[in-house]
Amino acid sequence: MQTPRKKMRSARSLDPAMELAIVEVAPGGDGVAIVERAGERRAVFVRGAAQGDRIEAKVDFRSRPAHGQLERVLSPGADRVDPACPHAQRCGGCNWMHLTTNAQTRIHLEQLRAALPEAWRETDVRAVPAVTRELGYRTRARVHVRASGGRAIVGMHAPSSHDPVEVDACRVLHPSLERARLGLGALFERAHGTGEVELALGHPAASERPHVLAVRWSSVLPPEVYARFERALSPAGLAGASIVCGEATRPAIIGDPTPWMRGPDGSPLRLAVGGFAQASEEGNHKLAQRVAELASEAMAAATDRTNVVELYAGAGNFTVLLARIPHAQTVAVESNADACRAAQENLSARSLAAKVVLADASSYALPKSLQLLVLDPPRTGARAVAERLRAQPARFVLYVSCDLATLGRDLAILAPVYRPRAIEAFELFPQTSHLETVVLLERHRS
Numbered sequence: 357m358q359t360p361r362k363k364m365r366s367a368r369s370l371d372p373a374m375e376l377a378i379v380e381v382a383p384g385g386d387g388v389a390i391v392e393r394a395g396e397r398r399a400v401f402v403r404g405a406a407q408g409d410r411i412e413a414k415v416d417f418r419s420r421p422a423h424g425q426l427e428r429v430l431s432p433g434a435d436r437v438d439p440a441c442p443h444a445q446r447c448g449g450c451n452w453m454h455l456t457t458n459a460q461t462r463i464h465l466e467q468l469r470a471a472l473p474e475a476w477r478e479t480d481v482r483a484v485p486a487v488t489r490e491l492g493y494r495t496r497a498r499v500h501v502r503a504s505g506g507r508a509i510v511g512m513h514a515p516s517s518h519d520p521v522e523v524d525a526c527r528v529l530h531p532s533l534e535r536a537r538l539g540l541g542a543l544f545e546r547a548h549g550t551g552e553v554e555l556a557l558g559h560p561a562a563s564e565r566p567h568v569l570a571v572r573w574s575s576v577l578p579p580e581v582y583a584r585f586e587r588a589l590s591p592a593g594l595a596g597a598s599i600v601c602g603e604a605t606r607p608a609i610i611g612d613p614t615p616w617m618r619g620p621d622g623s624p625l626r627l628a629v630g631g632f633a634q635a636s637e638e639g640n641h642k643l644a645q646r647v648a649e650l651a652s653e654a655m656a657a658a659t660d661r662t663n664v665v666e667l668y669a670g671a672g673n674f675t676v677l678l679a680r681i682p683h684a685q686t687v688a689v690e691s692n693a694d695a696c697r698a699a700q701e702n703l704s705a706r707s708l709a710a711k712v713v714l715a716d717a718s719s720y721a722l723p724k725s726l727q728l729l730v731l732d733p734p735r736t737g738a739r740a741v742a743e744r745l746r747a748q749p750a751r752f753v754l755y756v757s758c759d760l761a762t763l764g765r766d767l768a769i770l771a772p773v774y775r776p777r778a779i780e781a782f783e784l785f786p787q788t789s790h791l792e793t794v795v796l797l798e799r800h801r802s
């Protein structure tokens with residue numbers, strides 16, 4: 357078994373294995389034990405530990421909180437299952453594969469409630485199982501490559517490390533992406549350096565979905581690597597790749613690297629090369645449909661052209677549904693130029709009217725009278741937007757978040773001005789501690 361570098365470095369400083377009782381699971385996904393040490397109560401975070409487990413772990417008390425390395429499960433808690441993948445403990449991709457599905461949902465709901473402003477914690481919070489397959493569901497993934505000595509190691513990062521972990525099979529990838537992942541090592545043979553590769557699917561019209569690659573490499577890649585990518589192009593395999601090396605700003609393009617997904621309306625949705633898309637097409641469909649439903653509720657009273665602004669719009673994944681809501685006059689704001697072009701193309705392909713604006717959402721001037729603001733920021737959240745909304749509230753805010761900490765922070769800013777109408781936890785990433793949350797807020801009547 358390959359040992360991650362960081363782990364090897366810290367191994368010398370770990371205490372001999374000690375017995376721990378896991379009392380809860382923290383938002384990052386680790387199990388937590390509380391121990392007395394030198395007259396102090398210390399929290400110990402252990403990856404791969406479940407609530408109720410009694411385990412043996414080697415603990416590094418120098419860090420705060422202390423971190424433990426799971427050595428053995430002495431007696432399993434009720435939440436524990438055998439992981440579906442033998443690599444779950446050493447690969448950082450699926451940190452909750454040792455938990456039952458029910459436990460994953462229960463813990464997510466607890467963590468979501470805890471992140472809400474205190475006054476909202478009794479609000480009904482709904483869990484939505486957004487994907488039917490708990491394995492093979494990822495239609496998008498990022499893997500890391502380290503190449504030296506003629507060989508390339510490809511994999512997800514090891515836990516708390518930047519070392520890719522080589523695995524013979526990845527159980528959560530869509531079969532087309534898994535084929536792509538398995539072929540990557542050979543493509544990067546005799547390269548030097550490190551890189552990351554975004555794996556995505558090609559056009560959904562093909563009977564067997566092709567895949568595309570967006571590569572960022574640390575230094576110059578030898579010509580033979582490009583030649584291999586060229587030779588790998590095939591209708592049901594690699595449709596194309598974009599490769600950015602070192603400080604270069606322009607990618608080398610091989611074949612057609614355009615990523616696509618089945619849009620939430622069933623038609624193909626063009627994505628930005630290397631840009632954002634949810635990890636699962638199926639989960640995205642459910643999420644976007646629900647966003648559109650809630651947006652329609654917020655627009656139900658509208659009888660005339662009514663302003664809807666969507667911030668962090670990406671390639672128009674929600675926009676193609678929002679633009680269909682009766683009376684909605686939709687403006688979609690996005691800072692990635694290729695995503696804006698894709699959003700415009702996706703709207704035109706559907707004969708939908710919405711304005712797409714290339715701008716920074718945090719400083720975009722919102723109209724004075726705004727019925728609905730939809731926002732789906734990256735993990736860093738939208739503090740500046742929340743602060744502006746507090747001063748100049750929209751009637752409804754529909755906040756889609758992939759990070760409970762920044763969602764909690766932003767909702768605390770909004771809480772004096774808004775009340776929650778719906779709070780929903782979308783299980784888009786089974787086997788992981790990641791959660792997508794949808795919150796619909798309505799302004800208090802003044």
Ligand SMILES: C[S@@+](CC[C@H](N)C(=O)[O-])C[C@H]1O[C@@H](n2cnc3c(N)ncnc32)[C@H](O)[C@@H]1O
Pocket residue numbers: 631632633634667668669670671672673674689690691692695715716717718732733734
């Ligand atoms: C979580 S994604 C959501 C995209 C879209 N709603 C979807 O469902 O595909 C966040 C998007 O925000 C964009 N973004 C990041 N920072 C931004 C900013 N300051 N202003 C505008 N867009 C930004 C990213 O390029 C990305 O497309």
